[in-house]
Amino acid sequence: MSSKLIPSKPEDVMVIRDLTPNIVTLSVPFNRFGKLRVGGRGTVVKLTSGSLAVFSPVALTQDVQKRISLLGSGKVGYIIAPDMEHHIFVSEWARAFPDAKIIGPEGLPQKRSSTTNDDKIGKEPFAVEFKAGPGKRQTKISPEFDADFEFEFVDAHVNKELVFLYKPDRTLIQADLFFNLPATEQYSRVVDGPKEGALSRIFGAIQSPQGDATKMKRFIWYLVSKGDREGFNDSIRLIDSWDFDTVIPCHGDTIVGDGKEVFRKVFDWHLSGKK
Template identity: 30%
Template sequence: MLKAITQDLWHVQHAFKIAGMPVSSRMTVVRLSDRSLWLHSPVPLSHEVRAQVDELGPVRYVIAPNKLHHLFAGPCLAAYPKAVLFGAPGLSSKRPDLRNMRELGGSAEPEWETDLDQVFFAGIPFGNETIWFHKPSRTLIVTDLCQWWQGDLSFGARAYAALTGVRTRLAVPRTIRLAVKDRQAARASAQRILDWPFVRVITAHNAIVEHDAHRAVEAAFSIFLRD
């Protein structure tokens, strides 16, 4: 079910399997100042979750924040045909079936710039992820760039999280680190994100960090910032 995080901010997690390994992904829902909804990294919507979303306001924007989190964008748009889909640079080539998708840029769109700021994290073309800052709640919204696989996991998931360095703390997974093609660009993007005064981090996999969140991201981004 949809769960509140703070004012005008909700989330729902979806459990599924990749190559037989149980994992989860999170959709974040932001209610903007005009009372419309912004859905980040959509997941399948049950009748119950959709009813909860509909009670919050009209869905106006659906976000596929990187080239990996797009599987449920189509069904989400089918449920909300009046919404506009925004996708990661390069996603249109990967998903030509997602028609009329607008490409995310390096700065906030006019439609949501009052509530959200954004940074395109450059230098990792494998993902081409955009990171978000929800200004009213001072919340950072991340998809795959930073992860922390908390909780009671299967043996395979625990092993994978430990191998990639995201089992015991917030970190940039080793799989992402290996995909960096331009360290200078990644460093500049990381610094722009750290300039935001966030106090909370929402990740897609799977933690919500409420304590010392900025310091946790600083530690995770140290791999980009060191010489």
């Protein structure tokens, strides 16, 4: 049940941050499997057209509604679930913005339709469903969206990742491609609650790009990309060709200024094709 994974009062713990004049991040605590302190983050982007796109939506609180009303037109045109896991709040945003296009990877609409006993997850149709295979890079979303973004379907990732580059602000937006733990910002407003346990600390060490990031490299090489490493490497090389200096992950702190350097360190083995 999604209710066990999300804060009961998200308005009390959410951090709303203006990353740039065009980008607002919505950071919340999130305990994966109820134990691992990984945090969660939604990202709202104002397109050049004035329309808004929300990636990995989190709870649509009153504060969030007020903030997006000030961001451009306040009209959300796109709701993006960037992988098979980051979709719990899609329905909540879709009800508030019924004209928005819902976007996600293949298989996610079916997963949502088969979900029972969870009133947060609806059966809304997806306007764009990325398909794996040779033609995946032919997928288009809309002229206004495509003008501002590069995007890649990392179908070789275990979670079927959609990764986006917002070109005007040189910002990479991703879900589970890589973490940046600890999730300092995402837990910064948590006053009460369980302390970080040993399992969470161990996982945090694995999912940290600090130092030489060897533990993270091994995790991605042996677990995340093992199903199709050649295809995974191809996606990573394409993303590496993009121009970005900031990375917004769903789990852990945002990387501002040296995002490309951190990306290249984490994916060094995949860029070179060897470890």
